Amino acid sequence: MIELRTPAEIEAMKPAGEFVASTLTALHQRATVGMNLLELDKIAHRLIRERGAESCYLDYAPSFGSGPFGYVLCTSVNDAVLHGKPHSYSLQDGDLLTLDFAASVDGWVADSAISFVVGTPDPRDLALIDATERALAAAIEVAVVGNKTGDLSHAIGSVAADAGLSVNLEFGGHGVGRTMHGDPHVANDGRQGRGYPLREGLVIAIEPWFMQSTDKLVTAADGWTLKSADGSRTAHSEHTIAITADGPIVLTQRAE
Template sequence: MVTYRSAREWARMREAGRVVAHTLQAVAEVVEPGITLDELDAVAARKIKEMGALPSFQGYHPSWAPTPYPGVVCLSVNDVIVHGLPNGRALADGDVLSIDCGAELAGYHGDAAITVGVGTVDGAARRLMDATSQALERAIAAALPGGRMGDIAHEVERTAQDAGYGIPEGWGGHGIGNAMHEDPAVPNRGRPGRGLRLKEGLTIAIEPMFHEGGQDQTRTMPDGWSMATRDGSRAAHFEHSIAITGDGPVVLTLP
């Protein structure tokens, strides 16, 4: 069931989103060659606690996952698209790291993701990250009251096609509010003018995911959580939670 929320609820979600934004900043600021994913997860845990919130991801157990999520943030390196687990892996110069964070504050959730380069990245990695970020910007701009969900999806898909990137099949955004994942699904492929009518009060997370390979196939890694490209190509992931208002989209996950 799709839930539509009031301006008062948007304001509460905005506070949760601010926690997410500051946590992403805190983690990104310490990313450097040699730091481990566990160390980055600890930075996120401290920031979320400091801001009086709870991590949305830790302990989350969807039906397809073998175990509850063990970390505070998802940390996905190079060919891992989403849901990368924090562990003892040390980052190397040139790696591409996606950081996905969710936080709950006073019963409302925020969810956002960024992708950053570790040390000095090559031009191809920079182009991948720029295109994925641009897809998010275009998709948010298309989230207008009276429009359709396909308008959002189409902006993501055409950006990927124009840049020559693949989109993992079956993965995309979601509704968000009192739960981290709610209806409706927010796909990364679609036709304009099709799908759910966008109405004032809808709160959703839009999250483009692009990868360098031409094949859209993914694989689940042995940990049961991490989703990676089958061909080993690098991926990028950007996300914001937004509210659709009478004046257009409002981003809820800004600092």
């Protein structure tokens, strides 16, 4: 079911967005060469506890995962792109890391993801990250009342095509509210003018994720982490936004 939020409810969602954004900023700063992924998860867990928030991941057990996730942060490294389950791995110079984080504050959820290179960057990795960020910005630009979800999908897919990237359609954006995943689905490619109408009060997570040289995924042995089928690098950018009469509000906007 697709739910529309009142202006007061969107205002009430802002603290969740601010907390998710500030947590990702803090984790980005801590994710240096030698940092263990499990330590990053512990930091996120501490920040959740200090804020009085709730994790959306800890006991999450959807059909596409293998049992409860068990952690509060998704950590996807290099060829891993989605649902990266934290494990004992110390970050190496040049690793491409994606952090995906969702939390609930006062009963409202926000969801966001960032990708960045730890240590010395490879220009190809930076170009891939830039493509996801440009795709996210392009989708947000057309996230206005009167357009449709297909317009968001087309904006994302057009950036991918211009960058020479193919797009996987198995996972994409989604509604956000009292729970982390809801309707409507927002694919990362599609046709303009198709799909669900963007109405005032709709809150969605838009999340372009690309792989350098494939559109096929494989699941790691942990039953959760999704990787590129050919081992190529991956990147993922995500924001939770609210559709309003005055344009989109990025609830998970991070400080520069």
